[in-house]
Amino acid sequence: MSIFELHxxxxxxRDVPVLRDLGLTVSDGEFVSVIGPNGAGKxxxxxxxxxxxxxxxxxxLFKGRRLRDYRARVLARELSxxxxxxxxxxxxxxxxxxRLGRFPHQDSFVLESDRDREMIARAAxxxxxxGLLSRRLTELSGGELQLARIAHALAQNSSxxxxxxxxxxxxxxxxxxxxxxxxxxxxEGATVVTVLHDINIASDxxxxxxxxxxxxxxxxxxxxxxxxxxxxxxxxxTSCIVLKNPTTGRPFVYPVPGYVQKEGGVT
Amino acid sequence: MKTYCKILLLLAAGLVLVAASLSLGTRFIPxxxxxxxxxxxxxxxxxxxxxxxxxxxxxLAIVIGGALAVSGTxxxxxxxxxxxDPYIIGVSGGAALGATAAIVTGAAPGIxxxxxxxxxxxxxxxxxxxSKRMRVGSSALILSGIALGFILSAxxxxxxxxxxxxQIHRAMxxxxxDLSGARYDMLNLLGCVSLALIxxxxxxxxxxxxxxxxxxxxxxxxxxxxxxxxxxxAASLLAAxxxxxxxxxxxxxxxxxxxxxxxxxxxxxxxxxxxxVCGGLFLLVSDTIGRSLTPPFEIPVGVITGFLGGAFFxxxxxxxRWAA
Numbered sequence: 001m002s003i004f005e006l007h008x009x010x011x012x013x014r015d016v017p018v019l020r021d022l023g024l025t026v027s028d029g030e031f032v033s034v035i036g037p038n039g040a041g042k043x044x045x046x047x048x049x050x051x052x053x054x055x056x057x058x059x060x061l062f063k064g065r066r067l068r069d070y071r072a073r074v075l076a077r078e079l080s081x082x083x084x085x086x087x088x089x090x091x092x093x094x095x096x097x098x099r100l101g102r103f104p105h106q107d108s109f110v111l112e113s114d115r116d117r118e119m120i121a122r123a124a125x126x127x128x129x130x131g132l133l134s135r136r137l138t139e140l141s142g143g144e145l146q147l148a149r150i151a152h153a154l155a156q157n158s159s160x161x162x163x164x165x166x167x168x169x170x171x172x173x174x175x176x177x178x179x180x181x182x183x184x185x186x187x188e189g190a191t192v193v194t195v196l197h198d199i200n201i202a203s204d205x206x207x208x209x210x211x212x213x214x215x216x217x218x219x220x221x222x223x224x225x226x227x228x229x230x231x232x233x234x235x236x237x238t239s240c241i242v243l244k245n246p247t248t249g250r251p252f253v254y255p256v257p258g259y260v261q262k263e264g265g266v267t
Numbered sequence: 268m269k270t271y272c273k274i275l276l277l278l279a280a281g282l283v284l285v286a287a288s289l290s291l292g293t294r295f296i297p298x299x300x301x302x303x304x305x306x307x308x309x310x311x312x313x314x315x316x317x318x319x320x321x322x323x324x325x326x327l328a329i330v331i332g333g334a335l336a337v338s339g340t341x342x343x344x345x346x347x348x349x350x351x352d353p354y355i356i357g358v359s360g361g362a363a364l365g366a367t368a369a370i371v372t373g374a375a376p377g378i379x380x381x382x383x384x385x386x387x388x389x390x391x392x393x394x395x396x397x398s399k400r401m402r403v404g405s406s407a408l409i410l411s412g413i414a415l416g417f418i419l420s421a422x423x424x425x426x427x428x429x430x431x432x433x434q435i436h437r438a439m440x441x442x443x444x445d446l447s448g449a450r451y452d453m454l455n456l457l458g459c460v461s462l463a464l465i466x467x468x469x470x471x472x473x474x475x476x477x478x479x480x481x482x483x484x485x486x487x488x489x490x491x492x493x494x495x496x497x498x499x500x501a502a503s504l505l506a507a508x509x510x511x512x513x514x515x516x517x518x519x520x521x522x523x524x525x526x527x528x529x530x531x532x533x534x535x536x537x538x539x540x541x542x543x544v545c546g547g548l549f550l551l552v553s554d555t556i557g558r559s560l561t562p563p564f565e566i567p568v569g570v571i572t573g574f575l576g577g578a579f580f581x582x583x584x585x586x587x588r589w590a591a
Binding site (some may be wrong): 050051052063071072073074075077080082085089090091092093096100101103104106108109111156 | 470471472473476477479480483484485487488489490491532533534536
């Protein structure tokens, strides 16, 4: 079954088109990483998949139905979204914040059901924030906050999780922790779609990598197929060498210092 | 401190303040005599003062203060702006224009209230129509409310320019906020409607929690535009009702939610009822001070809330207990 199906999607802001005739299909159980240069449309793609940006033309299907036909609450039970760093931070405790993830499943007048408590405990366990539950969001480090946001998304108990640069500003310990959690979720059956800045993290964890360029899909395939030096060079416009990560056996991309490509070739 | 201790403390403070407010005024009635007088002979002077004058005024202060504080709490969450208050979308401007027009034409108090209410409803409707084009919560919406406010106060000034000075004085006293017109019949209506609106807001406490975390966040969890509109209307109507019955009373709707947030945290399950109670008590204290300080003259309650609220605000910020 396909989770997302995009056909000839055009989307953007006011008069600036960002996605141009984009076509993409994500199947159940995939771990898809979206990479590409700044301005290629990665965040717009995430917002289109989450329903925050409405395409000006083309269709976006989620589990076979048009995304815009979903009731918001129903969609929230099937799709969790972790946007780039939170817009506002009300000083909720970590527990209260994770509980907000239960919102799409709750009635107005029940504080929390046994099921809610169970799901919150499990989300906290999976992400390792069980020791932070009484801390306030405003007191957390960047890494802890990101773990709490993942826990919040897990409490939604959806089968699809969509993330926009979940590890961009984190130290390598937290980056690996978060990617390991996503990898484990994927192994347990969740479909993961995430924008990543780091090509090598994408290489190590993904079942498929989608390279986005100028609002369209430039390449799409397993890391070993698409992370070739010529494709990566063409995508990012910088020279690189591709070796193999000795621990995972996946491609490992080294940029070559001093060789940024100008229009039409290597300088 | 445990939450239920805080709630008990708040309610105990409430009882003490209500008793104090009934005792104080131009004529002092000892608090220990209150129960005896109210249950006793209806004919006595003390009975008339207590039951006919002070009690409705105390109740009106509590209802108006509670309505303003809840309205402010909702606007701060929905507009995601810590400086939002019940008048942010221009409700007070509309009410002021309606009331001023009625006062300078010599209308009866009931007509003044009705005109003020009509003015504020007109403003809410205009802003609501704007919000179909601009998202509720966007700064464009706030700014259009402020722009509307400028136009309305210009219109009020125009009316002043064309009126006699005694009429202007009456209109300005109304603008400062005044609870002296309290009567039971207005309380019945206001009390029931306000309570219904506050309960409606309470039913949305989870929505408010989610909304206060941001637009994309709340949409992703399934909060719809309709939910936001319900809250917008409830908060606007609370503001409109209180402003048309008691004039423009500032600061209650701004500082009480902030103070309660620093005591009870950001969760609206506790924040909304705590704001309702504390807003009511804050206005009660302000009004009691206003009518007891310089008898037999009364200082308009809006002046007292301005002084008290401003001072509280500064102390809060300087002591660093600010939890935005």
